[in-house]
Amino acid sequence: MTTTPFEPRNAEYAARVRDSFALQGAMQTLGANLGHIAPGAVDIELAWAAALTQQHGFLHAGMVATALDSACGYAGFTLMTADAAVLTIEFKINLLAPAKGERFRMEGRVLKPGRTITVCEGRAFAIDGGQEKLVATMGCTLMAVTGRDNIQG
Helix, strand or coil: CCCCCCCCHHHHHHHHHHHHHHCHHHHHCCCCEEEEEEEEEEEEEEECHHHHHHCCEEECCHHHHHHHHHHHHHHCCCCCCCCEEEEEEEEEECCCCCCCCCCEEEEEEECCCCCEEEEEEEEEEEEEEEEEEEEEEEEEEEEEEECCCCCCC
């Protein structure tokens, strides 16, 4: 996926992403890890696990959507100000092929950053036998939240 170079509004963007990711129970449940982190770009990686599958043994679409949502959210978060938190306000997923693989990589990329609203694109890849296959895409809209004590990071 082509990425446009963006300038982060906070020099500590990578640490903020790591700290916030560590608080996500959902990502811990999936056994997910952060991969690539750059301004406007985050990859999340996870291994196939039986507990994450649907009835045919493929990674469940809900798990794909969850990881892609987080990848997009953190991609947007890399470009937000130090006082902002991130929340998803909308996403659409296209499931292109069964999520069959040993591992999975979810890419989140910012298309258009904004002061309040950021638009991202996500791609999910199944990795099997060293080969990557595109299994899903996502369009995601994010909101930068400031001034709320109960929503931080």
